[in-house]
Amino acid sequence: MARTPVADKLEQRPVPRWAKRLAHVIPLLVLPSGLWRWAVAFGFPMGMVNSAGELELVRGWPAVYVAFISLLSEAVALTAFGLVRPLGEEVPRWLPFFGGRTVRPKAVIVAATAGSVALMLIWTVGFWEVWTTGRPGPMGSSFWAAVFTACYAPLNLWGPALLTLTWAYWRRSQ
Secondary structure, three states: OOOOHHHHHHHHOOOOHHHHHHHHHHHHHHHHHHHHHHHHHOOOOOOEEOOOOOEOOOOOHHHHHHHHHHHHHHHHHHHHHHHOOHHHOEOOOOOOOOOOOEOOHHHHHHHHHHHHHHHHHHHHHHOHHHHHHOOOOOEOOHHHHHHHHHHHHHHHHHHHHHHHHHHHHHHHHO
């Protein structure tokens, strides 16, 4: 399949060094919360308490769900590499039906912008209690509240970082 002029522009314009570094940082922003959730999934209460004030243990399907959400979040964070690597310019050839096709930059820009705005909304709303009260819900102690906040606070940078990468991708496509 023939390459489009926009795809040729992306290929000719090098990715800025700062954008490559930022793409590597994004999965690291997601990692602490994933590790916190994995600890919960493996039976550590991580300071969470129930309505009776007892440490909360997550077991069974809820634990599987928590572990799955961690893996899914990290996988989504890794998609940022598509904005700085050839993946954002051409679909890998090994993919059936779509392999080898040129990716439309407009589709990438719209999807990445929508994703970054969604992330900013999710983590603003999700952290509303922390921002307004200074406490992340029912925790056993101030120490565990601080651990939770330290693990989840980097997620607030995910959306702006992705939007910045999207802007760099857009600049290269012009």
